[in-house]
Amino acid sequence: MKIGIIGLGAIARKAYLPVLTAQPGLEPHLVTRDARVLGELGDAYRVPPAHRHATIEGLLDARPDAAFVHAATPAHPRLVGRLLDARVPTYVDKPLARHLADAETLVDSAESAGIPLAVGFNRRHAPCYTQCLEHPRDLIVLQKHRVGLPESPRHMILDDFIHVVDTLRFLAPAPHDQVTVHARVRDGLLHHLVLQLAGDGFTALGVMNRLSGSAEEILEVSGQDTKREVRDLAEVVDHKGQPSVRRRGDWVPVARQRGIEQAVLGFLDAVRAGRPLSARDALLTHELCERVIRAVEEQSV
Known part of the structure; x- marks a missing residue:
């Protein structure tokens, strides 16, 4: 199962990379414009150079089965929108977007296309x-x-x-x-x-x-x-x-204590099983x- 991990800042490093790279059967693909960070984390987690991408287009060329978005909030609408356009099931850190209209657009797009979309409310x-x-x-x-x-x-x-x-x-x-x-x-x-x-x-x-x-x-x-x-x-x-x-x-593990591991595995299980997964309730929190x-x-x- 190919997994894109977009954005390699503090939250990705502390919470998500340790969980995702420890799961059997996953093929991590790292995405960041920062070449130094891409190299350091790719080496640390033994991600092959071919699975390291500077752009989301490079990731999409690899045809991921799902993606995790940990980039800065202002980039969420563009990144999540691009993933949904490519029909990639997506898990995104909260908030879904900085403005409610953008969040509504993303949830509506995911639901109308039947693409799983989850927001990372780990608690x-x-x-x-x-x-x-x-x-x-x-x-x-x-x-x-x-x-x-x-x-x-x-x-x-x-x-x-x-x-x-x-x-x-x-x-x-x-x-x-x-x-x-x-x-x-x-x-x-x-x-x-x-x-x-x-x-x-x-x-x-x-x-x-x-x-x-x-x-x-x-x-x-x-x-x-x-x-x-x-x-x-x-x-x-x-x-x-x-x-x-x-x-x-x-x-x-801290990730299990804080619910991050369970949220990640629940999302991946839903994608594997082809179960519907909507961010509509998360949108109520944004509202x-x-x-x-x-x-x-x-x-x-």
Whole structure:
């Protein structure tokens, strides 16, 4: 199975290349315009020179069975669009596009042509988070903080806060019918953001502080006088009387802990089996992010 890996930056190196190059039966094809990076990673992962490409056209000439797009977000519409035109099943890092209209075009194109398209929301596959689906969830609170990193609202929300938005949607026990946004914007930069979703019997809060002093991710789901806390997708504390702590095993790979391995293998299994795979639900997350962006921009005027 020939697999194109387009864009060889930090996320590809840390998360995807170690998983994809370890799978039996896959023939990786690397794509980047940076000749030095292409050579270094091609050598490191023993990818033959004939399977290293400077352009997406070079990859398409090799007739890949599927492709993973890890390039910068502004390049997503062009790259994903080109792959879909060539009828190549595609997995793309979030966000699908920087603007909602582009994301809608890509999803519509994939569905009308019957081509699998997946967006990399890995937290939907992270074991610590999927286990929370078994827990009562009257109240969901997800905090994802960073250090010294205020950014423009659109960039921050679509490149980082989108994980919070999608995870709240994933864990919500029912559809939400209320959306509330609070933000602090100074000199055009978003410092912190709070999103509240509410629906029948539940409230979900997403909080991000980009001047937190600590990089951390804390999820709490509670209901029926019990609470489950997940810290940095690795440690689970169940609260019901005496707290019970479970930690990630010493030998569990980070990609598996964070759900990346499961997302990759699920996509590849669907492609091999010829199963339909739509990004329509991922588009709902993009639509909600666009709503959050508008609310933040209105508050910052």
